[in-house]
Amino acid sequence: MPLSWDGLAGPLRRADSAALTTLLLDATEQERLEFAGEVERRVRSGAGGWAAGSYSPAGLFALLVIACVSTAARAATLLNRRDMRGWNGISTAHFLRIARIRQLPWIGDLGVRLARGLSPRDVWGGDWRFVEALLIEGGAGPPVTEGVVRGWVQAVQEHSWSVPLADALRGSPWLDLLLPSVFEIDGLGSELPSADFGDQETSFPAAIARLVAEGRLERRAVVDATVDRLARGDRPGALRPFALLHEALAPTPTELSRHASAYARLAGDAPSPVARIALAALRTLGEGDLLDVPTALEAGAGALARKEKGLVMAALTWLDETARRSPEQAGEILTTIATAFDHQSLDIQEHAITVVGHHLAHAPAEVAARVAAERGASPGPAPGDPMTPTPAGRAIPVRRPESPRQPASPISAEGPHRPIPPGPAEPPGQSAPLGPTLSPRQSTPSGQTLSPRQSPPSGQTLSPRRPASPGQSATAMMPPAIGGAAELAEEVTALIQDPAAVRWERILAALVALPDEGFAESLAPVLDRHPGVFGDRWGRFPFLGEVIAARLGRERGHVMRERLRAAVWRSLTDVSGGMDRSLVSTPSGILSLRVAEAAVHVTQAPVPVLLATPTSVTGSIDAGELVDRLARYEEVGVDPWPLDLQQAMIRVSRDVDAGVLARAEALTLPAGKPVAGWLRSGGLPDPVGTRFEQQSRDSTGEVVARRVVAALESGRAGGDRIILEDALVNLTPRSRPEYHVITNFQPDVLAMVLPHHREAVAAWALTDLVALADQDSRDARLLPLLADAGGPIGPATVLALTYGLAARHEADRVAAVDAFLGFAAGTESFAAALGTELGDLAADGTIKLARVVPALRDAHQAGASATVWEVLRAALPPLLPAVPRGLPDLLELATRVASAIHARDAVPGLPEVAARGGGTRLVREAKRLQAVLAH
DSSP states (O other), rough: OOOHHHHHHHHHHOOOOHHHHHHHHHHHHHHHHHHHHHHHHHHHGGGGGOOOSSHHHHHHHHHHHHHOOOOOHHHHHTTSGGGGGOOSSHHHHHHHHHHHTTTOOOHHHHHHHHHTTTOOSSSHHHHHHHHHHHHHHHTTTOOHHHHHHHHHHHHHHHHHTOOHHHHHHHHHHHHHHHHHHHHTTTTTTSSSOSOOOOOTTOOOHHHHHHHHHTTSSSSSHHHHHHHHHHHHHHHHHHHHHHHHHHHOOOOHHHHHTTTTTHHHHHHHHOHHHHHHHHHHHHHHHHHHOOOHHHHHHHHHHHHHOOOHHHHHHHHHHHHHHHHHOOGGHHHHHHHHHHGGOOOOOOOHHHHHHHHHTTTTTSSSSHHHHHIIIIIIIIIBBBBOEEEEEEEOEEEOOOOOOOOOOOOOEEETTTTTOOOOOOOOOOOOTTOOOOOOOOOOOBTTTTSSSSOOOOOOOOOOOOOSSOOOOTTOSOOOOOOOOOOOHHHHHHHHHHHOOOHHHHHHHHHHHHHSSSSSSTHHHHHHHHHHHTTSSSSSSSSSHHHHHHHHHHHHHHOOHHHHHHHHHHHHHHHOOOTSSSSOTTTSGGGGGGHHHHHHHHHHTTTTTTSEEEEOOSSTTTTOOHHHHHHHHHHHHHHTOOOOHHHHHHHHHHBBBOOOHHHHHHHHTTTOOOTHHHHHHHHHSSSOOOOEEEEEEEEEOOOTSSSEEEEEEEEEEOOOOOOOOOHHHHHOBBBOOOOOOOSOOOOOHHHHHHHHSSSSHHHHHHHHHHHHHHHHHHSSOOTTTTHHHHSSSSSOOEEEHHHHHHHHHHHHHHHHHHHHHHHHHHTSSSSSSOHHHHHHHHHHHHHSSSSSSSHHHHHHHHEEEEEHHHHHHHHHHHHHHHHHHHTTTHHHHHHHHHHHHHHTTTTTOOOHHHHHHHOOOSEEEHHHHHHHHHHHHHH
């Protein structure tokens, strides 16, 4: 009987590969070949519908392919299709049975072709095992690709579940071919089992070392490959198995000497575990007189520049030994050691001075002179070079490095972070000026607009703030209005990839104000190309699609139109909440309501211009410009849209001159009087923020978790309020911490809703910002925007900055330091409040103090030393009795900062800690700080 889909339906439906194989082999070769075209058509049209009972369509359709197609190329093309890639679901036995009965000469070629298609990203050991079976059947070897190597590694590991890994590797026919690539592919080490190398059953290092010891693998090749892998570098987790393999192989001094230059580089550049191996290797070479001094100096210079105290101490000890063995070259060695005099750790500085002191007879004159001065030969700190007397009577230099460590510049959704510029040392009690630089999102001379944290093309440094010249705004103006439909189409397309708040505002303004010319030709293709973005769903982009469709004259769904009208109506009539909470979880959702309002009114009640379009990238609207826009409304005889008017009133600048107020009071349209009264009263009053502690307790009543957030209430004593006012300045947190609340606010959108009330913005965002510190979440882009916003600094703002400084991820701490510098450049004091919060939250581990220290160190190095000292002075009293992890580092930083600004303040509790006995680091650092403050 000829092959047909009806005849195959039963096995396909039951996913019975044995029955399907029998039916295929019962047919003649000619019948199978004639059926090949139908198999190809069915596979290309979507195999899944015909094999619903199978784990993967390939599980059954691969049998059809191998039974019917005539060449390896055709079979590989079908099996490499995305919906046929579940090769681990194929019955290899049935597949090969069919191939053998057909006597296919190209089964090995098929294996090679499929091996080339193995993806290095989506690797399954089962897929490789299927390919391997074809290669062995056809007597072919696999191509050495990343996908093949990763598949082989995974399959060997799965085999090691039943036999030791060494036996699994030994039994593989591809060991010699593929193992070298395991050492060459970046990131592959993270997939290798790297338990302690003594675990012979599962550990990759132990298995390779065992095969080397047996002679199955050549020792020299494995040692060289291991060192080369460490020298090329990778993520620490990916290097771990190779570091353990190096320890398991225990290279001899002769073997180590072949790689002396590699170890020298690793001592300075590699992750800590690898650097320790390198230093140990160099020490062994030095003891055997197999290491030349130039290589030792290269390694020492790199190691001494590291942050890890243990590694630096080990390097100092090793260089000390090297200088003793080679006194004729001690001068060069001591010059290298002297670079540690400026290390960020005072312990390292002191130890380096001690080491150099052992060899003063051989030290160059300038090094010896410096050691003499820093041992206390000077009666006190020289101007510009403060010294910190230690209990031993010596003086440790506390200098600002000439090139302070810059925080990393990670890429964020709005571009790379701005580097923090080094600042000059400032006179006592005064922060150094941060310098005239571009403000966030300021247009460059070329007209390019910068996002809040984007570096300018010229490479010049951006500081958080720029002092304004007389008569000049300190914030960047909005880019020019969109000039036509073609430009609008480009902006809408760009918005899909980068939904920045400034772009939203410009697009919304253009959709309202631009004439119809060119709309159909430019906007219709954009709408049609992105049906999934502008589809019939609930959210900002579908609402934007409704606005565009309305301008194009397209009929949209009745249900969507009614839902839009209902949402806008509820937002203006619900006095209890003021907003449609299905759309808005934070004030940033007001933008969604405004887009919905435009969709409802853009053609039914057109207006000449949107009132709420900002004139500044902070979201602020110049009061004179708002009055001018209302005058245009009066000229054409239309009323403002309610939400647009209220957002404009929230955004309007609070400083209004008499002329602008007089023009507002002269307006005759219905909105004129409320706006004039709003301007006269100074706009939206500053809300009152209150520190609010959330707690979770166990069954005994003990507090097991806490968060500190902020409550908000209106600062208006009486008088009429607008609906949005109630929605924006009233916030009552829950009594228990909420760890899984996702507000999904967009930082720049939220900041632009309330440009003159940073405290309200911070309060609404606190749930997310707390999670930076206690849930290891990401995205602190809001913090620099708070520094650029207006309004007083209250508890919410201080808490937001505190949690940012304690964030898990460095990119977020960089953003917090950026904001810190912005606040430090202002006139309002916030440091004491920040220090108080820091001390309270770190004392019981609510935040991790060890994360805060590097951030404050960066702020100190950027020139805000006086502000950092105020923070430390307030934070230390509650931290000293609690002794959280990281306190010695904080005390060391305090010593540096206090010495830099010549602080003489008393710190409560510090003398008591400094007076304790013992040599713990906490006591040593307390003594140092106390000595500086009392000097």
